[in-house]
Amino acid sequence: MSIPHFRYIAPQTLEEAIGLLRMAKESGKRARVLAGGTDLMVQLRAHEITPDVVIDISGIKRLSRVDRMGNEIQIGPLVTHASLATLDLIREYAGVLSEAARTVGSPQIRNLGTLGGNIVNASPAADTIPALVILDARLALRGPEGERILPITDFFKGPYQTVIEKDELLTGVIIPLPSLNGRAVFLKLARRKAVAIARMNLACMLYYDRQKEIFEWVRLCVGSSTPKPVRMTQAEKVLVGNAYTDDVLQEAGRAAAEQMVALSGFRSSTAYKKPVVGDLVIRAVHLAVEKG
Amino acid sequence: MKNGVLGEETLTISMMVNGESVVRDVPVNRTLLSVLREDLGLIGAREGCGVGECGACTVIMNGKTVNACMVLAPKADGATITTIEGLSDGEHLHPLQEAFIEEGAVQCGFCTPGMILSAKALLDENPSPTRLEIREGISGNLCRCTGYQQIVDAIELVVNRTEEAKA
Ligand SMILES: Cc1cc2nc3c(=O)[nH]c(=O)nc-3n(C[C@H](O)[C@H](O)[C@H](O)COP(=O)(O)OP(=O)(O)OC[C@H]3O[C@@H](n4cnc5c(N)ncnc54)[C@H](O)[C@@H]3O)c2cc1C
Numbered sequence A: 001m002s003i004p005h006f007r008y009i010a011p012q013t014l015e016e017a018i019g020l021l022r023m024a025k026e027s028g029k030r031a032r033v034l035a036g037g038t039d040l041m042v043q044l045r046a047h048e049i050t051p052d053v054v055i056d057i058s059g060i061k062r063l064s065r066v067d068r069m070g071n072e073i074q075i076g077p078l079v080t081h082a083s084l085a086t087l088d089l090i091r092e093y094a095g096v097l098s099e100a101a102r103t104v105g106s107p108q109i110r111n112l113g114t115l116g117g118n119i120v121n122a123s124p125a126a127d128t129i130p131a132l133v134i135l136d137a138r139l140a141l142r143g144p145e146g147e148r149i150l151p152i153t154d155f156f157k158g159p160y161q162t163v164i165e166k167d168e169l170l171t172g173v174i175i176p177l178p179s180l181n182g183r184a185v186f187l188k189l190a191r192r193k194a195v196a197i198a199r200m201n202l203a204c205m206l207y208y209d210r211q212k213e214i215f216e217w218v219r220l221c222v223g224s225s226t227p228k229p230v231r232m233t234q235a236e237k238v239l240v241g242n243a244y245t246d247d248v249l250q251e252a253g254r255a256a257a258e259q260m261v262a263l264s265g266f267r268s269s270t271a272y273k274k275p276v277v278g279d280l281v282i283r284a285v286h287l288a289v290e291k292g
Numbered sequence B: 001m002k003n004g005v006l007g008e009e010t011l012t013i014s015m016m017v018n019g020e021s022v023v024r025d026v027p028v029n030r031t032l033l034s035v036l037r038e039d040l041g042l043i044g045a046r047e048g049c050g051v052g053e054c055g056a057c058t059v060i061m062n063g064k065t066v067n068a069c070m071v072l073a074p075k076a077d078g079a080t081i082t083t084i085e086g087l088s089d090g091e092h093l094h095p096l097q098e099a100f101i102e103e104g105a106v107q108c109g110f111c112t113p114g115m116i117l118s119a120k121a122l123l124d125e126n127p128s129p130t131r132l133e134i135r136e137g138i139s140g141n142l143c144r145c146t147g148y149q150q151i152v153d154a155i156e157l158v159v160n161r162t163e164e165a166k167a
């Protein structure tokens, strides 16, 4: 299908971009931010969106940076999945994000698609989101009134719904450096086109103390199974302080499945997803413990 | 901004395409793929799905493979682009093109330009990939005909030939 008619502008600075968003908002124009375009182009072609103006932010250089600042790393929203997968700084301090980015789409999509686009598009199946949730990421949003920073879990209202204002840009993703030396795993169920529901992913980070034979700490987040991304706290509680045994793993799997059902209600996909969530949790914990 | 109007409807874009500098006025709502095919007559990049899934439209933009159907034309302003037409020098085929023919990796040929460009980008970055790495490298390119075996064989043939030439 053809692409709808719109105007295009490519600001070179953040201030300019925010000024344009504000002007569009004040004059009642529908503006759309364009980063890599891998979600936006599909939506344009399907005429799901018909903006008056497309504001291409990809020329704003400072939004492509990755910096280490004290005990945090700051990732610009324009950093591509291909870069997340290969950059040393990310692999070392946010390995689970690297692993998640590596599974996105195809090499071509990873070369175009950005971290910021993945977050703001807010698809329940977005692969970087569960990784960012367990990394305790915070998002920096910038609008005409200045900057606000919020935990990633406060950013989403529901599938494809976020708290970002029409005149705000996502300007940075802040990840605290892990104080504990954990092991991380990202798992994704292969996408079967015929069964779109079969898309699920999971990010897991944990530290298992082999001397004391207990899980010291565990963080789990399962994507596209709950209305908003959340940690699987029930399963985490089952594991922490306990030993790595079959019984404990099974119990954690059950706890995750129950939390998922409680959060999402009984939707048609829930029946299918319930046992799958449990299995994913068990597999991820197993793989993370085996990592060392 | 003029009279409350933001942005442009048409832009002049300049690119280096296959080593030649190209300047065109294009409506901003077109894709790089349509500019390459319709304005520049470079029809090697194909339109299969139009939504990033099939890879038939793959080109190399600033050293990286992209789906040209996903790139809005104004984004290509200032870019360096290689399409399949830029691989051979007009007389000799590129080693990948030769190997694809030898291994029977070209059947209907629809996927071939994109496939070869993905293979080129892979080999530029990693000259001796494993079969698994080759499969990953071409995972964004769908082929309905070959079952991929011959394609992986062809890419491996180029890897082996390059290594032999060096030894
Ligand atoms: C074939 C195909 C396969 C895919 N496979 C996967 C997959 O396996 N996993 C996955 O998670 N995703 C996948 N995607 C989806 C997509 O590639 C990702 O979500 C990508 O990260 C989007 O980034 P982008 O830069 O292309 O976003 P764009 O399309 O440019 O933008 C997406 C949305 O975010 C907004 N936006 C972007 N940046 C900002 C910003 N800084 N501030 C404010 N708003 C912003 C845009 O306005 C738009 O609404 C796939 C897409 C395709 C076409």
Ligand code: FES
Binding pocket: B046, B047, B048, B049, B050, B051, B052, B053, B054, B055, B056, B057, B058, B067, B068, B069, B070
């Ligand atoms: S036509 Fe571009 S990916 Fe299919």
Ligand code: FES
Binding pocket: B105, B106, B107, B108, B109, B110, B111, B112, B142, B143, B144, B145, B146
């Ligand atoms: S040769 Fe026909 S699609 Fe690949």
